[in-house]
Amino acid sequence: MKNNKSTPLIETIGLRKLFKLNGGARLHAVDGINLKIYPGETVGVVGESGCGKSTLGRTILRLIEPTSGQILYNGSDITKISAGKMREMRKDLQIIFQDPYSSIDPRKSVIDIIAEYMFIHKVYKNKIDTYNRAAELMDLVGLARRYSSSYAHELDGGRRQRIGIARALSLNPKFIVCDEPVSALDVSIQAQILNLLMDLEEELGLTYMFVTHNLSVVKHISTKIMVMYLGKCVEMASSDELFQNPMHPYTKALLKAIPEPDISKRDEEFALIKGEVSSPINVKPGCRFAKRCDFCFDRCIQEDPNLTEVSYEHFVSCFLVEKNKVEK
Amino acid sequence: MNELILDIDDLSVIYKTDLETVKAVNGINLKIGKGKTLGLVGETGAGKTTTALSILKLLPENTGKVTSGNVKFEGTNLLEMNEHEIREIRGGQIAMVFQDPMTSLNPVMTVGDQIAEAIIMHNEGLSKGEIEKRIDEKLTMVGILPSRKTEYPHQFSGGMKQRVVIAMALACEPKLLIADEPTTALDVTIQAQVLMMIKELRNRLGTSMLMITHDLGVVAKICDDVAVMYAGEIVEAGTVHDIFLGEDHHPYTEGLFGSIPNLSSRTKRLNSIPGLMPDPTNLPEGCIFAPRCKYCMDICIRVHPNTVFDETHSLKCHLFDGKLRRDKQEGKSEKQ
Numbered sequence: 001m002k003n004n005k006s007t008p009l010i011e012t013i014g015l016r017k018l019f020k021l022n023g024g025a026r027l028h029a030v031d032g033i034n035l036k037i038y039p040g041e042t043v044g045v046v047g048e049s050g051c052g053k054s055t056l057g058r059t060i061l062r063l064i065e066p067t068s069g070q071i072l073y074n075g076s077d078i079t080k081i082s083a084g085k086m087r088e089m090r091k092d093l094q095i096i097f098q099d100p101y102s103s104i105d106p107r108k109s110v111i112d113i114i115a116e117y118m119f120i121h122k123v124y125k126n127k128i129d130t131y132n133r134a135a136e137l138m139d140l141v142g143l144a145r146r147y148s149s150s151y152a153h154e155l156d157g158g159r160r161q162r163i164g165i166a167r168a169l170s171l172n173p174k175f176i177v178c179d180e181p182v183s184a185l186d187v188s189i190q191a192q193i194l195n196l197l198m199d200l201e202e203e204l205g206l207t208y209m210f211v212t213h214n215l216s217v218v219k220h221i222s223t224k225i226m227v228m229y230l231g232k233c234v235e236m237a238s239s240d241e242l243f244q245n246p247m248h249p250y251t252k253a254l255l256k257a258i259p260e261p262d263i264s265k266r267d268e269e270f271a272l273i274k275g276e277v278s279s280p281i282n283v284k285p286g287c288r289f290a291k292r293c294d295f296c297f298d299r300c301i302q303e304d305p306n307l308t309e310v311s312y313e314h315f316v317s318c319f320l321v322e323k324n325k326v327e328k
Numbered sequence: 329m330n331e332l333i334l335d336i337d338d339l340s341v342i343y344k345t346d347l348e349t350v351k352a353v354n355g356i357n358l359k360i361g362k363g364k365t366l367g368l369v370g371e372t373g374a375g376k377t378t379t380a381l382s383i384l385k386l387l388p389e390n391t392g393k394v395t396s397g398n399v400k401f402e403g404t405n406l407l408e409m410n411e412h413e414i415r416e417i418r419g420g421q422i423a424m425v426f427q428d429p430m431t432s433l434n435p436v437m438t439v440g441d442q443i444a445e446a447i448i449m450h451n452e453g454l455s456k457g458e459i460e461k462r463i464d465e466k467l468t469m470v471g472i473l474p475s476r477k478t479e480y481p482h483q484f485s486g487g488m489k490q491r492v493v494i495a496m497a498l499a500c501e502p503k504l505l506i507a508d509e510p511t512t513a514l515d516v517t518i519q520a521q522v523l524m525m526i527k528e529l530r531n532r533l534g535t536s537m538l539m540i541t542h543d544l545g546v547v548a549k550i551c552d553d554v555a556v557m558y559a560g561e562i563v564e565a566g567t568v569h570d571i572f573l574g575e576d577h578h579p580y581t582e583g584l585f586g587s588i589p590n591l592s593s594r595t596k597r598l599n600s601i602p603g604l605m606p607d608p609t610n611l612p613e614g615c616i617f618a619p620r621c622k623y624c625m626d627i628c629i630r631v632h633p634n635t636v637f638d639e640t641h642s643l644k645c646h647l648f649d650g651k652l653r654r655d656k657q658e659g660k661s662e663k664q
Contacts, residue, residue, distance in 0.1 A: 048515040156604060186371040187542060191587035191600030198597070213515065220589035220598070243591070257520035259545030260591055263572045266548060272524060273517045276485050 007075045008036040009175055009207050010060060015069035017052075017059050021281065028280050029055040031231035032069070034307070037175070042201065042208040044222030044239070046215055046254070050277055052231040054098075057177040057211045061093050062086055073175075091121060094173040098180035100160035104152045111148040114138065114166045121171060137166040142196060158189035165196065169204070179211045194221060215258055219243055227251050230280050230288040233307060237314035247316040250289045287319070295320050332400075333504055333536045334360040334383070339397035341375070341382050348609045352378040354560040355396070357635075358538075360504070360553075365530065365537040367551030367568075369544060369584070373605055375560040376540045380506050382407075383538075384422060385414050401504070420450040423497035427509040429489035433481040439492045440477030443467070446499040466495040470525060487518035494526065501533060508540045523549060544588060548572060553640075556581050559606050559616045566641035576638075578645050579621045615646065623647055 017030040029052040037043050045053045058064045060071055062078065071079050078089055097103035104113055115134040124130045138145055141162045152160055161181060168176055178197065182190040198221060200206060212218050218225055219239055226236040227250065235248040246252045253273040275292045286301040287293070293300065299319050307317040341353040353375045360366045368376050381387050383399050383406065399406045401422065406414065418424075426432040434442055443463050447454065454462075464474035470491040481489055490510060497505060510526065511519040527550050530537055539551055547554055548568065555565040556578065564571070564578040571581065586599030603620040606612055612619060618628040627646050635644045 048517060158604070187587045188371060188583060188601040189604075191589075191598035192602070194589070195597050195600055215516070216589040216591050219591060253517060257516045258591065259520070259523065259543065259549045261544035261548050261572070261585065261588055263548045263568050266568075272521055276487060276518065277515075 006038070008072070009039045009041075009074060010037040010209070011035070011070075011072040011075075012060060013070040013072070015056070015059060015071065016067045017055055017064060018067045025281050028052075028231045028283050030059055030066075031283075033228075033231075033233055035226060035233070035236075037207060037209060039174075039207055040205065041224055042210055042222045044210045044212065044218035044225040045228060046212060046218050046225060047228035048213060048254075048277055050230075050280065051228045052280070053211045053213075053228050054179050056228070057095065057179050057209060060209070061090070061095055061177060063095070091171040092174045093177075094168040094171065094175070095177040095179060096161075096164050096168050096181045099184055100157050100164055101152075101184070104160055104163055106152050109149045109151060110138070110143070110155075110163055111135065113152070113163055114170055117167060117170045123171065134166075134170070137170055140169065140200070141166045142192075156189075157185050158192060161185060161193055162196070165193075165200070169200070172204075173206070175207045175209070177209045177211065180213070181210075182217060183212065183214065190217075197221065215255065227254065230277065230283065232288055233315070233317065234289065235314075235316050235318075236307070241311075241314050245314070247310060247314070247321050248289075248318050249293050249295055249320070287317075331362045332359050333362045333364075333402060334358070334538070335398075335400040336379075336383070337398045337400070339379070339382065339399060340395045341378050341387065342393050342395055343378075343388075343391045344393060345391055350608045351611055352392075352560055352608060353382070354611075356557070356560075356562045358555055358562065358565075360536050360538060363534050363536055364552045365539055365550055367547035367554045368538060368540045368557055369542065369547055369554060370557035371542055371605060373559075373608065374557040375608075376557055377508055379557075380424065380508050380538065380540055383506065384418050384424060385409070385411075386418075386424075416450075419446050419497075419502070420500045421502055422504045422506065423500070423502040424506040425490075425493050425497045425508065425510045428513055429486060429493050430481075430513070432493055433489060435481055438478050438480055439467075439484070442492070443477070443496050443499050446496050450500045462499070466499050467492075469498070469529065470495045471521075485518075487514055487522060490514060490522055491525070494522075494529075498529065498533070498535070502535065504536045504538065505530075506538045506540070509542070510539075511546065512541070512543070519546075526550065544584065556584070559611060560608060561616055561644065562642075563617065563644045564642070570641040574641060576641070576643065576648065578617070578643050579623050579647075580617050583620075615644075617645075 012033050012035045015030055015033045019027040019029055021027055033056060045056060047053045055064060059066045066079060070077050111131060111134050114137055115130050118124060118130045118133060135145055135148065138148065143159060143162045147155065182193050185193060201208060210218060210221055222239045225239050225242045227234050229250050235251045246255055273292050278291055285304055287305050290296045290300040305317045305319050307315045308322060310316050310321055336356060336358040338355050338357060339353055340355050343350040343352055370376050382394055394407055440463050443466055444459050447459055447462050463477055467474045467477060472488060472491055484492060511522050514522060523546065541547060551568055553567050554571040555562045558580050564581045583601035587601065589598060601620050606616060606619060614630050615628040615633050618624045625646060633644050633646045635642050636648045
């Protein structure tokens with residue numbers, strides 16, 4: 001794990017996003033997230049659908065305006081800066097979307113899609129330079145140049161996702177939010193894209209925030225992992241630590257629920273979590289996971305657990321862990 | 329081998345339009361033993377769903393066409409049945425669970441009525457009370473409170489909807505259940521719940537199953553036999569032991585295993601398979617996997633390989649012609 005204690009590239013302090021619903025109800029999508037992402041790290045954010053992981057990714061880039069809290073980029077707050085300045089910032093902060101079918105303009109050719117951001121930001125003075133750079137980007141992400149005048153519908157999901165990656169890279173960003181970039185792809189194509197993202201990280205010194213529901217993917221690519229449940233971070237640790245020593249009951253259950261391609265574990269029962277994710281609307285105090293937790297006790301439904309550091313750089317938000325610590 | 333419930337022999341299916349002919353399934357053989365679960369694995373477009381649809385004669389009428397082969401269900405050829413006969417089978421003896429629970433339920437009918445539909449269809453003369461009793465029974469079986477039968481699909485979550493769909497499929501106690509990616513649209517924790525339930529019900533009711541999936545993890549958990557499908561052909565088939573523990577594999581199977589990020593060990597790079605699946609309107613002349621295969625030899629490009637057998641294990645690859653041991657030792661590290 002990288003322990004470069006310089007300024008984090010991205011830091012969120014108490015970041016919250018509440019969506020107002022009809023009738024004054026509030027949906028707690030992201031609820032007080034403190035996250036530090038250091039240069040060169042890949043932070044994986046995992047959780048089930050509806051846990052707020054995508055909202056978090058978008059809020060960090062201010063594609064969704066946060067309700068409260070701060071987002072620091074290189075130590076300076078970007079939550080209050082003007083739209084014009086934010087636009088400048090966006091050169092450094094990019095996103096790769098989940099669905100390569102709907103995130104690409106169907107009426108533009110591949111080369112135009114990749115060149116679009118460079119035209120918007122007037123990176124080059126003339127068209128030729130811009131298109132040359134776009135063609136270079138195609139080489140970089142492994143798209144054959146013969147596709148430059150094709151349209152998105154002519155290409156398969158893997159190639160489309162490569163366009164999305166080339167586009168995100170076109171402004172030489174420092175930080176990229178990858179929002180489920182491989183979940184719409186087949187396994188063999190998924191492996192190609194994951195390899196590409198990892199190569200690019202090394203070559204270009206990128207920092208990723210990798211949002212996904214797939215734990216094996218996140219383990220493969222991340223240095224640090226944050227597990228989210230209903231808008232809150234329940235556990236955060238380095239990738240190896242989290243998989244070897246999961247502490248929160250939700251993380252444990254999540255890890256056990258993955259069917260592994262290994263028949264020696266065939267007859268092992270899945271550790272099942274009861275029930276389903278409860279509603280994120282007007283949440284009551286208490287641990288969000290309490291309803292589904294096997295170890296739930298009185299305190300869990302009365303107050304919110306805090307994220308505490310149980311061992312070096314390993315944060316857990318659970319009373320059980322706190323309790324055990326005291327008993328020991 | 330014990331009694332077969334389903335025996336597919338040399339099945340080929342094409343989709344024909346004015347512009348092109350898509351060879352979706354090309355001469356596949358599949359056998360499912362009574363009470364066994366066969367996992368049909370492959371990527372998008374490999375022809376898995378087409379295979380399932382042709383078993384029940386559900387191919388789109390205008391374009392889909394079976395060009396050769398037999399599908400024998402307990403000895404009778406389903407493909408020769410007329411529409412009336414096959415309707416007796418569908419939902420009664422063979423039931424199907426589709427991938428997307430959100431779209432396979434009728435939004436304007438209560439879930440109770442939807443389950444009743446299947447029961448009434450195949451059991452004429454049941455009294456109203458008996459039908460209600462059966463609905464309750466089926467819902468309880470899949471872990472849904474019977475009191476929720478008067479609710480509509482939109483009032484259920486994704487996992488619950490899939491349970492309803494499974495309850496419908498099992499309503500008439502079919503002998504064979506075809507499950508087409510039943511858990512792909514669900515979250516992992518819900519997927520685990522549904523898989524455990526399917527496994528438990530299958531063992532209790534003795535249903536045979538054809539499980540279509542792209543997830544080798546799911547296969548490892550619940551299947552007895554596995555068939556790996558690629559571009560309309562079965563490239564490798566065998567018991568789960570042959571596929572997960574055996575040494576000899578089709579290069580595509582090897583690639584599939586290499587593509588999955590491993591939870592227990594950390595590798596720097598995934599051994600992805602380069603390239604894409606061939607265009608089914610224009611399949612290669614030789615081995616269908618040759619253009620992506622790292623062991624590709626001259627013969628692979630020219631000659632279509634035959635299937636070689638070793639008891640339960642079968643492979644379709646020139647590397648194993650005449651023998652099931654490979655001479656080259658390279659690439660043996662595909663999985664631990």
